[in-house]
Every structure is written in structure tokens, then in C-alpha cells.
Amino acid sequence: MESPADVKELIPEFFYFPEFLQNINGFDLGSLQMTHNDVTDVLLPQWALSREDFIRKHRKALECEHVSSHLHEWIDLIFGCKQRGEEAVEALNVFYYCTYEGAVDLDAIANETERKALEGIISNFGQTPCQLLKEPHPPRMSSENASRRQARMDTLPPNLFEQLDKLRPFKEVVYDGRPLVQAVVPRNQNRSFIIQGSDVLVTVSSNGLIGTHSWLPYDKNIANYFTFTKDPTVANPKTQRFLSGLFAPGVDLSTQVLVVSNDGRLLFSGGHWDCSLRVTQLGKGKLVGRICRHIDVVTCLALDLCGIYLISGSRDTSCIVWQVLQQGEFSSGLSPRPVQVLCGHDQEVTCVAISTELDMAVSGSKDGTLIIHSVRRGQFLRTLRPPGESCLPTRVTELQVGMEGHIVAQTALEGRTAGKEKYSLHVYSVNGCLLSSVSLEEQVTALYLVPEYIILGTQQGNLHIRHLHSLALAVSPLPLKVAVRSVSVTRESSHILVGLQDGKLIVVGAGKPEEVRSGQFSRRLWGSTRRISQVSSGETEYNPTETSGK
Template sequence: MSNFEYLMHLNTLAGRTYNDLMQYPVFPWILADYESKTLDLASPTSFRDLSKPMGAQNEKRKEKFIQRYNEVDSNDGELSAQCHYCTHYSSAIIVASYLVRMEPFSQTFISLQGGSFDVPERMFFSIQKEWESASKDNMSDVRELIPEFFYLPDFLINSNNFEFGCMQDGTPLGDVVLPAWAKGDPQEFIRMHREALESDYVSANLHLWIDLIFGYKQQGSAAVEALNTFHPYFYTDKHDAESMKNPLKKSTVLGYISNFGQIPKQLFTKPHPSRVLHKSSISREMTGANHIVPFFFKLDKLKPSVQPIKELMHGPVGQIICGERDILVTAKNKLLMPPLWNTYFGWGYYDNTCSFGNYTTEKDFAVWEGLSDWGEAMCAACPNSNVIITAGSSTVVCVWDVSISKDKLKYMKLKQALYGHIDTVTCVVVSKCHSVIISGSQDQTCILWDLEELNYITQLPGHSSSVTALAINDLTGEIVSCSGTNLYLWTMKGQLLASVNTPYGPEGSILCCCFTQKYEWDSRNVIITGCADGIVRSAPGRAGRDTWC
């Protein structure tokens, strides 16, 4: 389990949810270096001190918070309660300010601000400035981060062209200003920020932050000692039902929570154990993420298997499935149906029919003629055992409902015909986790379709010739499309990230492609292509885009 996944589980258990901005998932500031041109994840000085709350990151500000705590008498009443912080690290306005460049959060922010955007200097406009404000400059700011900082580059871009105004020096407020090490690229910022979250240093120290937010240092004497106490109204479990019957107090408490946020449910009453106890016990997973060299870095060391995995008697390989125990292979124009992979769907017959068969016996158990109504099928995809997607010479992408039981086809009926291409559809892929279908065509375009709603999302134009291959990265949502010897990298929104014309001539035309997807933050991931000259090649992935043409 990654650090990101573990933090999401803790947030869920503590009652934090994407559905409530007042109880939004909370993530820690990880880094303290937002100035260097190169981020050194091997240096502890690059990281924030996870053992201290945001209010104690700077010694000068820390002393002021201690003074504030000592100056307030605990008997002065709840409104002037003894605490270190009168604001919170997570609130509706903090979440909305981070996500203000995306709808519906922009309208939420305007609503919370009383009908307009805030003055530019108080808006979220720079990662470094936000860190400086929360860690040392502003006595009213102890905010932490939200999960989007580790997976969603979109919130850093003003793609909706909102008019936020200009800073005092005349600089217009637009996209978020990124650290120098991100090279002005939101995608690279997210990748490196996620890599930092999964680093050995954070793995060894994240439990200290968990103690502050979800653990034993959240309340009581341990919280006082850790400089981690907030106004009592932020602790919802401190208000019994009887006291909340007072309408004035109830209104006051709800007002505090609405404006300033609330403490998550306490999950641990004892110190949380470290993920990495000592250097000799570094987990295999994290060691693998950071230290094991991927196989494609040492292609000269690869050795072919002595025995062939499977010999196909009827033409070239069409699909390869790598399971936990074995590798499954089908012939061209056949694909295996998940999740059991024991049934195949076949197409491309002379009469334009299709078939279903058993993978183990390699025998068809059903033939269906209805597919012939849509011309010659050129490609197919299968997201689950009940849906098959076909396309071909008719230019239409067809989504079929299928029911199979004990090697018997009960029915195959058309669910939706998707119209958009103007020439033969040559390839189609589908991603369940991103709920998207992508089709590529001889009309030199790709179209993204919503897998649930079965409607048009956007188009990927500008290919040099017919689209020959497609792949979706389930971890990052990136898309690769191939056209002749050209390779294109896209976002799920249809933004072209990079393109390259591979220098191998017509013989090197790309026929198939895929992403390596061990860890989404690993800069060593590549795109692997199979070409017409019989050679398998690799191209740089997301982190190597600056080497592309």
C-alpha cells in the first residue's frame, strides 16, 4: 500500500469525505524546498518536519503561538479558550481556494467570499508563497494540503480563464506559479510531489504527522506539548447533546465549524508505528519503487524463455494477458473477457459474424450473426464480462450488452451506437477506472466517449495519418496514440502533452503500444511500442517529454 492510499484510508475512517468541504480529506505539506532548480529527495533538508504541526515549523512563529497559549486563562470562557490556534488546517474556504480554478469550486469560493473573488494577493497563486504563509509568515494560516496536490494537475491551471485581477505590481493572476524544480509543468509538479510523498524519508516519518492529525497528539496533554491545540469548538466530540440544546451555543459552534473547519475523528490513542523501523527493514515495496532498476533499463540482460509460452496455429498474436500465475495469449482478432479470462470473443470472419469460445479448449461455443449488420469489424474491447465494444468499416462504435453462462451465449444486444468518425475505425481501447472509451480511425482522429453515459467527451485531432494504436495509462490517465511512425501523448481532457516522429522509416510504423505502470510517480516509466519491422521499442514517458520533438 502506498503512503497516498494509506492516508486516504485514514481520512475515510476519520469521517473526511470529498462530499463535504468542511470535512474534506486532509494531506500534509511534504516539502520545504520550493526554490531549488533541482529537488533532492535524498536530502532531509528538502522536507518539512512532519513531527511538528504547521504552526511550529518556524521557531519565531512557534514562540508567538506559545505566548498566545500562555496568555489566555482557561477560565475566561469558551470564546477566548486557551489554545495555540484559532484557525484550522482544513476548512471549506481553504479547500475552495485551492480548487478555485475549477468548477464548481470557483462558484463555491465566490459564494463563501460574499459574491466575488478575493483580492489577488490573498488568492492561491503560488506554491512557494502558500508554503511560506502557512509555515512562517501568517499567524492566521496553519493550513495543510488536500489530496489533489498529489494527483490532479488540472487545479493548477486557469483553463476556464477566470479573471482574478492583477497583483499590486500589475502581474495578472492566472495559473498557479510552480516551484523551479517543476520546470513550469503542472504534470511534472504532481509527479515529483507524489514521488516525494512516497519517498523513504516520508515513509520513515509520516507516522509522526498521523499522530498530530489522527492520533494521540490530537488532544489532551500530548497535544499541548506538541503545540497542536485548537479552539474547543473545532472538536465536535467535546460537545455533548445537552449543551448543544442551547440554540445560541449551537449556532456559534456551527458557525465556527463552517468558517474554520473541524478536527477529524481521533483514530489512535497510542503512538502510530513507523512504516520504516530502521534501515535494514525498509519495505520491499518502497525499496522497489526507488531502487530496483526496471527491466527495460537492461534490455541486453533479457533472456528469451527456453520453451515458448504458447504456440498459435492460426496466425499472429492478438492479445497477451499477464496474470498472477501465468500468461494468456490469443490469436489476432480475439480478446479474452475479464475478470476470469476463460472466454474469448472473436471477430474478423469473412461473413462479418462474431464468435464466443472457451480459452482452455480453444473451441467456439456460440456464433452471432447480428454483428454483420455493422459491416466489417476491425477492432474490439471488453471492459467487463457483460459489455463488448466493436468498431470497423461502418465508422460507428457499437457498445453491446452480453450475457454468457456456462459456455452458453444467452444474448448479445446493442446498447448504444456511437457516431462521430467519418472513416473506418481501426482501434479501440477502454478504461474502467477512468470510465472512458477511446476510438481511433482512418479519419486521423481519436474520440473519447464516456463509458457510463455512452456519449461524446472530446476529440484528439491532428494525427499525420490513420491512427494505428491506442493505450490508456490507468494510473495517470494519460493517453498514447500512434499514427504511422508518429507517437502522441495526451491528457484525459484532450490536451496534447508531447509528440515525436520516431526515426525508423515506414518499416518502423507502430502497430501496438502500452505504458509501463508500476508506480505512477516513477520517472523511469516508458511507453513500449511494437513496430512493423518486428522490433519492440521504448519511448520516454511523462518525465521524459522534454526529450521529444
């Protein structure tokens, strides 16, 4: 490893594929000469807890600040000014002459034996890439300098997950006394139809009342970097918008059966008495689509990250993948023809998740299993059964898939006595390897994934943030004292939006921005400065002690 003549390169598998370190197929790889022990799995260094931990730390090292600060030096050696000439000699970056581009013209060699010999040498030593740069490549800006520059530009809110020790909850009363079961800021909005330059924050209450509020995540003069303007139609009985149709007995309106399109224009809903999947236009609250393909009630829905495919699960034990139709740049409905119909469960499907990028659709069921299918072909990939006491029935109650394919699921184990259920949280790799499991003292009622963390809301009124890979707590639970019904994260990762049983929206931010005492502030809209009233600027900090005492 220390010899300058021994050039080693790490293949891409070292940074994403832990299974290549394991002899899964049990091939006979021979034995060691000294000890005569069989050669099987790759032995890991002491600093790696597992194969997955080894790969994760490799990738983290590749993406660390040290590598970034020296990246230009590698470019100079491989593609730049130190590839050839005197600078290459000084950098000990000289290889056999046949490996360089243009060093040998094989077509000009008449002697076939000599030509084959040179071809063998080139094949053995490899080929040096084309030289692209003659001047030294500039160094990459450090993360510290980039942060300072971004702060000076003052355009983006701070990332909440970089300041977990500074969490601050603020409250907004959206539905007074009526549970807030959905609160989300859609990812790919073109523009707000409420306030130009702001986004739409969609809320749904337990009785189907829809709200499309104005949300602005950043303003340096506003406390906690957000502005919330409540939708006036929510409080006016004449303009209120509701989900149409009755819901089936035993179905609670929740995030499991409600999904908002990525552009914030459509609301997909399940749980209806007629086993339908419905599409509602959020702007007018108008029903624009109704599809009946399941033969029993739709129990769960999920949308992929790109907003292209929607997956539905049902009491009929099947799942269906649907394509979201686009008209221009906007979502217009669902294609009536299913993309895939997925089967395999023995009991009701309780939760689903989908990742088009990774070509995987995951479903959880009351039968205690997780089943993974491919999206494009509908092919069965594998069944996962989370660990638990085999003598007692277990069901999967919550499910999410991360950007790198991590599968996070909550299971509920029926107790030996009524009302004594035991809850556990499990995380699997993209290839179905169990990475970690932990028993929970609280029931998770809302689950959300970001690249490195899991956000959990519980029935007991706490907000947990755990590390994705180890499931260890990243910070002490945030007590909200009221049962959590929904959890989501804004697209800038600047805030966590939490819907509570009492109808309040809790906005969790981080940092110490400038405080604004007044409930009114000046803001530039449509090219002119105007005064806005009845707009929350985040100055009402949430005090759960006062709430619980009322």
C-alpha cells in the same frame, strides 16, 4: 509557509487534476496590486515543466519513501496520542478549544446569541477529528525491508520494470515459421486446466491456430523465473484447434481483432467476412457465440481491465460496447444487446480502447481523429486530432488507454511518395491535454501500457520501452531482428511476452537467477514430486544474431 500558526492543507486536486491550475474559462480574477498584471493561470515553480509535471511530481512526493516513513507521525497528530493532552502541547498541536469533539454542548446553551457565536467560531476554525488511538501508531515498513522480507518469503517474481538494466530475452518456438499474432497470460485466471497451480498462456497464429500453454512465472530454481509447457495439441493435426470462419479480404489476423477474456476461457474475434463478432471457447476451440450488429467488417476489439465490457470498431465508422456475460465465476459469452452504439468518425475505425473505471471509450480512425465517449451514457466527450502536417492525410494505427487515463496513440502520415510513411507517437492526459509527441523511425506493430512505461514492438524487429509521460527511451532498444506481431506483460509485471513473425515467443525477463543447465527439473505437483520433460525452464537464451543468420 514556515509559521507554525499557519496551517495549510493541500486539496486533493493538487495530486491528480492539473486543469485546476489553469483559468480555462477566462474568468476575470482581477489584477495584482503592485504590477497591475491580470490574475490568470497559477504560476508554477521552476522545477515544474508544466501543469501536468507539477501534479505528477506532487503525487510522486506523496507516495515517496520519506512520506511513508513519517506517516505514523501524522496519524499520531491527527487521530492519535498527540492530538490531545501533554503530548499535543509538546508537539505544538493545540487548537482552539471549541474545535475538539465534546468540548462544547451546543444543546445545553440556553442563550441563543451565545450559541450562535460558538457555532460561528466552530465554523470558522473547523473541527478536530475524533481521537481514535491512545498509543503511538507503529511506523510503516520501509520498501527496502519489505523487499528483503518478500525475498525471504520467496513467493513473487521480481518486477521487470525495476530492473530495466538487466533485461534478458529467452525464446520458445510455438509456431515454427507461422507468425505468432497473439500471446497473452489472462489476468484473472481461477486455475489452469493444464497444470494445477500454473496459469494458461494463450497464443494464436496467423492462420488461426489456437494454443493454450502452461505458464508458471516463478520458481527460484529455474533460470529467469518462468516455466513454459507447450500445448501438445498445437503440433498434432488431429487435435489442433482453429478459429472458425473465413476472414474478410484486407484483414490481417492480429491483436487488433483478437481479445482473450480475463479468465482465459473465451476468445473474442473480429475481422470475419460476415461482419460478425465471434466468441470461441478456448478449451475446446468451439464456437459458442456469433453476433452481427455492425453493417461492415469488425476491424478492432478491446477489453476493459475488469473484463466486464468489450468494445468493437468497424469499417462502418461506428463502435459498439458489449457486456461480457458471467456464469458463476466464469465468462460465458456476450450479451446480444449492445450497451452503447458510438458514432462520430468519417472513415473506418482502426483501433479502440476502453476503461470502465474512468468511464471512457476511445476510438481511432483512418480520418486521423481520436474520439472519446462515456461508457455508461454513451455521451460524446471530445475529439482529439494528433498533430501532424495538415496537408497530408493522417490515420491512427495503434491505441491504448492506461490505468490513470493516459491515451497513447500512433499515427501514420502518408508520404509524398509511395511507401514513405512517417510515424509518430502521442500521449494525452485523461482530459485530452497533449503531454508529449515524438517522431518514430520505425513502424509500431504492437503497443502495451503499464503504469509508468510504454512497450513498443516494431516492424523492424526492435522492442522499445519508453517513459509514459515524456516518451523518452527508458533503456536502449532490445534488438530481436524479426518483426514483432504482439506484445503483452504478465500480470505480475515479471515478464514481457513478444510474438514474432517467425512464430517464436520471446520471453523477456530481468535479474540474475540461478541457472539450470538441464532441460529437466523436479517440481511438486498435486502433492507429489514427479519428473517433467520437454518443459522449457528458460535456459534457452535468445540470440538474434544467430536467428537472423539462418
